[in-house]
Amino acid sequence: MSEFTPLSELGEFGLIKLIKDKIELRHPSTVKGIGDDAAVLEPQEKQIVVSSDMLLEGVHFDLTFCPLKHLGYKAVAVNVSDIAAMNAKPTQITVNIALGARFTVEAVDELYEGIRLACENYNVDLIGGDTTSSRAGLVISVTAIGEVAKGEAVLRSGAKENNLICVTGDLGAAYVGLQILEREKQAFIANPEMQPELEGKEYVVGRQLRPEARMDVIHELKERGIKPTAMIDVSDGLASELLHICSQSKVGATIYKDNLPADEQMLETAMEFNLDPITCIMNGGEDYELLFTVPLEDYDKVKNHPDISIIGKITDASEGVNLANKQGQAFPLQAQGWVHF
Numbered sequence: 001m002s003e004f005t006p007l008s009e010l011g012e013f014g015l016i017k018l019i020k021d022k023i024e025l026r027h028p029s030t031v032k033g034i035g036d037d038a039a040v041l042e043p044q045e046k047q048i049v050v051s052s053d054m055l056l057e058g059v060h061f062d063l064t065f066c067p068l069k070h071l072g073y074k075a076v077a078v079n080v081s082d083i084a085a086m087n088a089k090p091t092q093i094t095v096n097i098a099l100g101a102r103f104t105v106e107a108v109d110e111l112y113e114g115i116r117l118a119c120e121n122y123n124v125d126l127i128g129g130d131t132t133s134s135r136a137g138l139v140i141s142v143t144a145i146g147e148v149a150k151g152e153a154v155l156r157s158g159a160k161e162n163n164l165i166c167v168t169g170d171l172g173a174a175y176v177g178l179q180i181l182e183r184e185k186q187a188f189i190a191n192p193e194m195q196p197e198l199e200g201k202e203y204v205v206g207r208q209l210r211p212e213a214r215m216d217v218i219h220e221l222k223e224r225g226i227k228p229t230a231m232i233d234v235s236d237g238l239a240s241e242l243l244h245i246c247s248q249s250k251v252g253a254t255i256y257k258d259n260l261p262a263d264e265q266m267l268e269t270a271m272e273f274n275l276d277p278i279t280c281i282m283n284g285g286e287d288y289e290l291l292f293t294v295p296l297e298d299y300d301k302v303k304n305h306p307d308i309s310i311i312g313k314i315t316d317a318s319e320g321v322n323l324a325n326k327q328g329q330a331f332p333l334q335a336q337g338w339v340h341f
């Protein structure tokens with residue numbers, strides 16, 4: 001007997017019950033979660049922020065190397081990252097899934113294990129969703145709802161000349177992590193006896209498979225009395241995100257090559273693949289760090305934060321958006337976000 005249960009055995013309602021029975025609700029603003037025609041929320045004098053992201057098998061993830069638990073976690077984390085980038089706190093999520101026929105009950109349970117873990121870590125309630133079948137691959141779409149005090153939301157459009165440009169964590173690792181996973185997949189296809197070689201690559205692979213939203217930084221900025229003037233999360237690579245801030249704020253920017261935060265393992269791996277580490281940082285994507293600008297007066301407040309790098313400054317729009325090297329030469333930035341099509 002197989003240890004896997006086909007979806008047909010449970011049916012749609014059985015599956016939803018399985019999901020619902022393991023859900024814990026944490027927020028007083030959640031009046032009614034899963035189980036009715038719609039969820040009911042009761043926000044407390046806050047502004048509400050909403051963001052959605054859709055992940056498609058074969059486009060955004062590859063189930064040959066992405067464990068379902070990680071995928072569930074990542075689907076939530078990338079949405080929480082968008083809420084964080086608004087300077088808001090996530091409160092609820094909904095999850096829509098389209099499942100191929102080969103999916104089993106155990107597989108859905110594993111996916112939701114990751115979703116539940118993310119709900120716990122980011123303190124959000126899963127309040128609903130939709131379940132359908134898919135003739136292509138797995139589709140998972142998450143909508144995150146968050147709250148922010150009136151006037152505290154941070155848009156992409158608020159950067160001002162002479163603001164400092166800051167970024168959290170390090171960049172480029174998720175991209176080189178993906179190169180490792182693709183390489184190991186090809187090796188496995190060529191020889192299924194092969195075990196993947198991931199030793200010494202745990203960090204970069206982890207950055208690809210299980211990113212974290214930087215809610216920690218949002219809380220710390222608040223504690224330090226820092227309110228960014230503009231903010232965006234780094235999902236498509238630093239270059240493209242900085243260009244978004246600059247075009248929406250109608251400003252220019254100069255960032256300094258030497259100030260870009262890079263992890264040792266990312267640098268090593270980039271070398272192995274003959275990739276320019278600066279390209280990985282600028283155009284890699286999926287880092288889910290926060291890129292934000294602060295007034296110059298906040299310099300002392302950000303400079304000693306171990307997880308924030310000051311990478312440049314906002315200039316007048318006429319100066320353009322540039323990457324400068326040690327010799328003072330500046331090169332205009334190219335947007336090169338992820339191409340899905």
Ligand code: ADP
Nearest residue numbers: 016019034035036037095097127128129130131
């Ligand atoms: P309807 O027919 O009104 O769309 P459903 O049977 O699809 O109702 O959903 C019943 C309840 O289960 C609703 O509260 C819905 O939000 C929730 N739900 C359905 N699918 C999911 C899912 N994949 N994840 C979480 N909640 C779900």
Ligand code: MG
Nearest residue numbers: 129130131132
């Ligand atoms: Mg439905």
